[in-house]
Amino acid sequence: MKPTKVTLTFDNDNAPIELPILSGSLGSDVIDIRSLGKHGVFTYDPGFLSTASCSSDITFIDGDEGLLYYRGYPIEQLAEHCDFMEVCHLLMHGELPDKEQKKQFTSLISGHSMLHDQLTNIFRGFRRDAHPMAVMVGVVGSMSAFYHDSIDVTDKLSREVSAYRLLAKVPTIAAWSYKYNIGEPFMYPQNRFNYAENFMHMMFATPCEAYEPNPILAKAFERILILHADHEQNASTSTVRLAGSSGANPFACVAAGIASLWGPAHGGANEATLKMLEEIGDVSRIGEYIKRAKDKTDSFRLMGFGHRVYKNMDPRAAIMRHTCHQVLDELGLHNDPMFKLALELEKIALEDEYFVSRRLYPNVDFYSGIVMRAMGIPNCMFTAIFALARTAGWVAQWSEMISDPEVRIGRPRQLYTGSQRRDFVPIELR
Numbered sequence: 237m238k239p240t241k242v243t244l245t246f247d248n249d250n251a252p253i254e255l256p257i258l259s260g261s262l263g264s265d266v267i268d269i270r271s272l273g274k275h276g277v278f279t280y281d282p283g284f285l286s287t288a289s290c291s292s293d294i295t296f297i298d299g300d301e302g303l304l305y306y307r308g309y310p311i312e313q314l315a316e317h318c319d320f321m322e323v324c325h326l327l328m329h330g331e332l333p334d335k336e337q338k339k340q341f342t343s344l345i346s347g348h349s350m351l352h353d354q355l356t357n358i359f360r361g362f363r364r365d366a367h368p369m370a371v372m373v374g375v376v377g378s379m380s381a382f383y384h385d386s387i388d389v390t391d392k393l394s395r396e397v398s399a400y401r402l403l404a405k406v407p408t409i410a411a412w413s414y415k416y417n418i419g420e421p422f423m424y425p426q427n428r429f430n431y432a433e434n435f436m437h438m439m440f441a442t443p444c445e446a447y448e449p450n451p452i453l454a455k456a457f458e459r460i461l462i463l464h465a466d467h468e469q470n471a472s473t474s475t476v477r478l479a480g481s482s483g484a485n486p487f488a489c490v491a492a493g494i495a496s497l498w499g500p501a502h503g504g505a506n507e508a509t510l511k512m513l514e515e516i517g518d519v520s521r522i523g524e525y526i527k528r529a530k531d532k533t534d535s536f537r538l539m540g541f542g543h544r545v546y547k548n549m550d551p552r553a554a555i556m557r558h559t560c561h562q563v564l565d566e567l568g569l570h571n572d573p574m575f576k577l578a579l580e581l582e583k584i585a586l587e588d589e590y591f592v593s594r595r596l597y598p599n600v601d602f603y604s605g606i607v608m609r610a611m612g613i614p615n616c617m618f619t620a621i622f623a624l625a626r627t628a629g630w631v632a633q634w635s636e637m638i639s640d641p642e643v644r645i646g647r648p649r650q651l652y653t654g655s656q657r658r659d660f661v662p663i664e665l666r
């Protein structure tokens with residue numbers, strides 16, 4: 237029988253504290269510690285290794301089994317059978333759309349894909365060589381200055397309009413961040429394309445000639461978006477939730493999420509993984525880097541490896557590896573040296589005791605960079621594409637939180653280790 241409560245006992249005469257144990261629909265039970273504060277007792281868990289920050293119906297991960305479900309559907313089935321609009325509808329509304337719902341949702345999103353024309357001026361405030369993620373943080377954050385008719389988070393319709401605007405406009409902002417970086421003119425969204433094709437068009441088309449996306453590559457790109465769409469309470473989603481808990485507008489919250497995702501330990505790992513593979517350069521040098529990854533005096537880590545939750549193969553990495561094969565074959569690059577190097581690196585690492593004992597496996601970022609590079613997407617855009625995909629998860633998680641009648645501002649406590657009380661000392665006496 238599963239326990240329903242736990243009793244906290246102290247090794248002094250403090251009275252024991254009884255805490256209920258809560259069960260979800262899947263996964264680990266949790267100890268409800270909300271009442272501890274009134275006993276003057278707090279918990280300590282930097283990095284939230286053992287702490288559930290919320291309850292959610294959206295995404296489930298089983299790190300030991302390597303499972304990932306969006307609203308109960310296994311990621312493998314969604315990646316195989318759905319397009320990104322269906323997955324966005326699923327994440328936001330809880331169900332896969334029927335034909336009519338899908339038509340309406342898709343039309344709604346494509347109807348919001350243009351940017352306010354004055355937003356183009358914001359891009360021009362950046363240096364040309366600004367990293368696309370820096371531009372995205374700035375431009376998405378500025379959206380609240382242009383779409384202030386939908387920032388009333390207490391109004392359901394406003395919340396929906398902002399969510400659709402973010403889903404629809406972030407791809408345009410991402411693609412334009414790239415166009416600005418390379419000095420090419422912005423390409424406007426074309427509603428005749430689907431979401432993935434439209435992004436590829438805005439990224440690669442020029443005003444000088446017609447552009448038709450390669451359908452195999454567009455499908456592969458759609459799969460990349462689906463794999464990255466949500467991942468429960470990861471660092472950037474937790475950032476969006478924490479920012480949103482103060483009532484901040486959704487554009488500012490998603491801008492905060494983009495900033496958090498940029499870190500190399502998180503969404504920046506795909507760009508860092510390709511840089512690492514390019515630095516390793518050849519299979520003969522893998523041993524040297526594996527050695528460095530194990531050396532505690534060396535800050536080097538094997539990028540694209542390890543995960544806070546997955547202690548088994550990240551299911552997205554396996555799908556991404558398969559997509560890699562498909563894209564490289566389609567492009568006649570099946571001998572791509574980076575892919576061969578990655579396959580060999582994965583094989584060697586998975587046979588090495590250090591990685592096996594720590595249950596370190598490839599994560600979603602290990603292969604995604606190789607696929608995107610093969611598709612002609614530059615390294616600097618990898619995390620921007622992660623951000624445009626994860627916008628679906630961020631708006632779904634933000635909507636779930638902000639529409640929860642019990643939502644409260646997130647305000648963690650701390651363990652204070654600073655000075656005891658002391659009095660001011662005039663500068664002459666210091």
Ligand code: SDX
Nearest residue numbers: 467470501502503505529537538539540541542543544594
């Ligand atoms: C994403 O949270 C999410 O869901 C994120 C994400 C999402 O979809 O939102 O899945 C996307 O961010 C994937 C992760 C991308 N990051 C990387 O690939 C960067 C490389 N990975 C590591 O930095 C690390 O594995 C983390 C950050 C991903 C996880 O860090 P943890 O959970 O804090 O793990 P840890 O640092 O406590 O590591 C445990 C042990 C340590 O060794 P010991 O102290 O036990 O001896 O494993 C070692 C670490 O040194 N370790 C690694 C390693 N990752 C962990 N050693 C070498 N190379 C690595 N990559």
